Amino acid sequence: MVKKSYRKLKVAKDLTRMMSAYYAKMRIASRLQPVAWVSSGAPVEVLVALGVLPLYPENYGAILGTQRTAVPLIEEAEARGYSPDLCSYATGHLGSVFAPEKAPMKGLPKPDMLVASNNICGTVVKWYEALADHLDVPLFVLDTPYVHGTEIKDHAIQYVAAQMEAFVAWAEKQTGRRLRQKKFMRTLALSNEAVGLWRDIRELCIHRPSPLNAPDLFTQMAPIVVLRGTKQCVNHYHKLKAEVEERVEGGIGAVPGERYRLLWDNIAIWPGLFRFYHLFSRAGACFVCDTYTHAWSMGLQADDPIEGLARAYTAVYINMSLQTRTQMMVDMAKRFEVDGAVLHANRSCKPYSLGQHDFRRAIMAKAGVPAMILEADMCDTRAYADGAIKTRVEAFLEMLAG
Amino acid sequence: MTDRDSKPLKAMETLQEISAWPLAHWPERFPGARPFGYLNTHVPEEVLHAAGFTSMHVFGQRRAPQRAETRLPGFTCWLVRSALDMAMAGELDFLAGMAFAHTCDSVQALADIWRLAVPSVPVVTLGTPVDLYAVGAREFLIADLGLFRDQVATLAGCSVTDDDLRASIVLHNEIRRLVERLYALSDRLPSPALLAALRAGHLTPRETYRDLLANLLAALEADNDPVAPDAPRLIVVGAHLDDTSLYEAIVEAGGHVVDDLLDLGRLHYSKLADNGGDPLAALADRYLTQVPIAAKTHPRCRRDDALLDLVRARAADGVIFAPQKFCEPHGFDYVTIKNALDRADVPHLLVELEQAQVTGQMRTRLGAFVEMLS
Numbered sequence: 001m002v003k004k005s006y007r008k009l010k011v012a013k014d015l016t017r018m019m020s021a022y023y024a025k026m027r028i029a030s031r032l033q034p035v036a037w038v039s040s041g042a043p044v045e046v047l048v049a050l051g052v053l054p055l056y057p058e059n060y061g062a063i064l065g066t067q068r069t070a071v072p073l074i075e076e077a078e079a080r081g082y083s084p085d086l087c088s089y090a091t092g093h094l095g096s097v098f099a100p101e102k103a104p105m106k107g108l109p110k111p112d113m114l115v116a117s118n119n120i121c122g123t124v125v126k127w128y129e130a131l132a133d134h135l136d137v138p139l140f141v142l143d144t145p146y147v148h149g150t151e152i153k154d155h156a157i158q159y160v161a162a163q164m165e166a167f168v169a170w171a172e173k174q175t176g177r178r179l180r181q182k183k184f185m186r187t188l189a190l191s192n193e194a195v196g197l198w199r200d201i202r203e204l205c206i207h208r209p210s211p212l213n214a215p216d217l218f219t220q221m222a223p224i225v226v227l228r229g230t231k232q233c234v235n236h237y238h239k240l241k242a243e244v245e246e247r248v249e250g251g252i253g254a255v256p257g258e259r260y261r262l263l264w265d266n267i268a269i270w271p272g273l274f275r276f277y278h279l280f281s282r283a284g285a286c287f288v289c290d291t292y293t294h295a296w297s298m299g300l301q302a303d304d305p306i307e308g309l310a311r312a313y314t315a316v317y318i319n320m321s322l323q324t325r326t327q328m329m330v331d332m333a334k335r336f337e338v339d340g341a342v343l344h345a346n347r348s349c350k351p352y353s354l355g356q357h358d359f360r361r362a363i364m365a366k367a368g369v370p371a372m373i374l375e376a377d378m379c380d381t382r383a384y385a386d387g388a389i390k391t392r393v394e395a396f397l398e399m400l401a402g
Numbered sequence: 403m404t405d406r407d408s409k410p411l412k413a414m415e416t417l418q419e420i421s422a423w424p425l426a427h428w429p430e431r432f433p434g435a436r437p438f439g440y441l442n443t444h445v446p447e448e449v450l451h452a453a454g455f456t457s458m459h460v461f462g463q464r465r466a467p468q469r470a471e472t473r474l475p476g477f478t479c480w481l482v483r484s485a486l487d488m489a490m491a492g493e494l495d496f497l498a499g500m501a502f503a504h505t506c507d508s509v510q511a512l513a514d515i516w517r518l519a520v521p522s523v524p525v526v527t528l529g530t531p532v533d534l535y536a537v538g539a540r541e542f543l544i545a546d547l548g549l550f551r552d553q554v555a556t557l558a559g560c561s562v563t564d565d566d567l568r569a570s571i572v573l574h575n576e577i578r579r580l581v582e583r584l585y586a587l588s589d590r591l592p593s594p595a596l597l598a599a600l601r602a603g604h605l606t607p608r609e610t611y612r613d614l615l616a617n618l619l620a621a622l623e624a625d626n627d628p629v630a631p632d633a634p635r636l637i638v639v640g641a642h643l644d645d646t647s648l649y650e651a652i653v654e655a656g657g658h659v660v661d662d663l664l665d666l667g668r669l670h671y672s673k674l675a676d677n678g679g680d681p682l683a684a685l686a687d688r689y690l691t692q693v694p695i696a697a698k699t700h701p702r703c704r705r706d707d708a709l710l711d712l713v714r715a716r717a718a719d720g721v722i723f724a725p726q727k728f729c730e731p732h733g734f735d736y737v738t739i740k741n742a743l744d745r746a747d748v749p750h751l752l753v754e755l756e757q758a759q760v761t762g763q764m765r766t767r768l769g770a771f772v773e774m775l776s
Binding site for chain 2: 080081082083085086087090118121122123125126127129130133139141143145146148153155156158159160161162163165166321322323345347350351353354355356357358373375
């Protein structure tokens with residue numbers, strides 16, 4: 001029996017209820033409104049304003065990971081020729097499409113359309129192409145040029161804005177509905193409000209002790225991903241923010257007796273959401289900041305909504321150069337006064353994992369704290385070497401204690 | 403061995419020698435040339451050439467990376483690891499610069515890592531649309547090509563005019579026409595020599611390459627004997643090949659490669675660019691009308707359709723997929739194309755390459771596959 005080493009949030013129950021209702025309702029709602037499967041970096045505000053129900057295969061992949069049900073579905077994809085080296089969100093989700101009878105909730109309700117943006121990776125383009133072929137539904141790819149420098153070039157913004165206009169027209173055609181400006185602006189405002197609240201909540205972890213730990217952030221990020229642009233999402237984050245502020249005022253930390261403050265890089269190790277992160281919290285180590293949940297913190301400019309969307313969706317964290325990300329990570333390490341950093345070399349995610357050796361060097365040199373790279377996978381438990389990871393974490397914690 | 407092997411053609415010998423020449427010793431092979439490294443097919447060679455450079459593709463090497471292991475995780479493809487390893491060892495310090503065109507997530511990351519790890523070789527990048535049919539793709543690409551030209555010109559220390567570019571387009575179109583003829587004559591060429599000739603096009607000063615190709619074609623056109631008339635006719639699909647060992651193994655297994663859908667093979671040499679008007683627009687239009695590489699997409703120009711057309715046009719008996727291990731775009735693409743081949747009853751075999759090595763097990767599988775087709 002693992003000793004409880006972190007404090008559960010009161011709103012955790014609300015979140016569970018809300019997300020369960022979201023997934024329970026999706027089947028009914030999917031009969032009443034058009035369904036889009038979208039990548040996490042897709043401009044969902046347009047779809048929400050058009051009354052489309054957006055569903056997130058990546059979030060479904062995270063559920064598979066957390067429930068430790070991904071591997072049999074990944075194997076379904078592998079049996080059809082997909083390599084074990086590919087993204088496990090993609091292969092797990094494709095497995096749920098190929099063999100829904102083996103999938104939690106029997107998979108996601110079938111979509112009427114697919115929307116993918118390469119602002120998070122090139123993999124989603126290939127993944128969604130495969131889905132479009134298999135399901136015979138239309139696909140829109142939003143191309144957001146990678147930002148090698150520090151600034152997004154004007155012609156890149158113009159390019160993405162032109163596609164954004166085309167996306168609106170495409171979505172109107174798919175749904176047979178007109179995008180009403182008032183509804184669209186309201187959706188954008190709700191999206192912005194939720195993003196702002198989420199940013200504020202994460203910033204509150206600057207306090208000592210930190211009111212939240214990585215598993216809190218990883219679970220509480222679900223609404224910003226799947227309910228962005230809705231009132232429900234905003235309401236939830238108001239509640240969460242109030243509870244987190246209460247913790248801060250009361251000096252209550254997520255990890256009792258916080259000894260070490262850590263930075264996390266990359267997608268969560270979902271199958272180890274409690275077991276893996278307990279290795280740290282048991283020793284009083286709290287992940288006070290991370291780059292993953294930071295990805296949904298880019299506000300929209302409301303004056304020109306199309307250009308605002310183009311800019312926000314191009315400036316997604318992982319679409320920025322390693323140099324920009326290094327700077328952001330070092331700044332984060334300093335602002336949150338971390339004692340160390342753990343970088344998850346995620347076999348499933350190359351855009352997130354290539355460059356981590358340079359992040360590690362920069363954190364050590366510029367923030368003056370130790371940093372460790374740990375190889376695992378966000379979903380695929382076959383890539384998680386229990387004994388080796390435990391040994392490395394213990395050695396890292398000993399070094400922090402040193 | 404074939405008759406052709408016993409009476410080698412001089413031009414073919416030269417192309418094979420260039421293909422096998424160690425990259426680290428490139429300047430000894432081409433003294434006087436100004437080499438500029440590149441990764442991958444979408445780097446506009448015309449711009450580098452117009453600036454007075456010889457573009458040299460950085461292929462992977464056989465030896466295990468050592469220095470790159472301090473910069474990249476083990477689940478990175480061989481090409482990216484190997485290229486960085488050579489650069490970090492100082493073996494590519496002779497390059498005036500290194501050009502990356504946006505393709506996959508790994509090459510995108512390599513461009514950034516290179517800037518940090520190999521400051522001695524400056525990096526230039528080109529953004530290329532991922533959806534070749536996207537609204538605004540042409541305008542974006544023309545603008546980015548303009549910036550690319552400016553970056554290259556700065557490194558060259560000279561301006562790159564539209565006339566320079568047009569002249570370069572003419573040369574590269576000549577090469578593309580010659581390569582098209584080479585493919586048409588692939589029956590008369592040992593498979594490893596075909597691949598070597600294509601690889602050499604990424605390594606040789608282009609005027610020299612054009613002349614070598616022309617000489618090779620003259621010799622091939624004078625001799626119309628097929629080298630392996632009874633061998634099953636194969637098409638190879640993948641990104642690139644670091645050496646000719648796979649083609650040698652295919653020949654040993656009794657097969658003959660008549661064509662390919664390699665990024666650095668048929669796709670690289672296909673489609674001419676317009677040599678009148680705005681040269682950057684011509685380069686952009688060429689890019690947007692090509693069959694997409696695996697990392698790109700085009701809703702109306704599919705890779706599986708292109709391959710099936712090629713299978714029919716070349717009367718191929720089978721297809722060999724040769725992706726690099728850990729290559730995400732080709733990992734997905736394999737299944738889509740495999741399904742299309744299955745529907746069309748075209749036999750195929752997957753040979754996943756790591757360290758560019760053809761293993762004993764691969765040879766056995768190749769042998770069984772070719773035997774099945776015979």
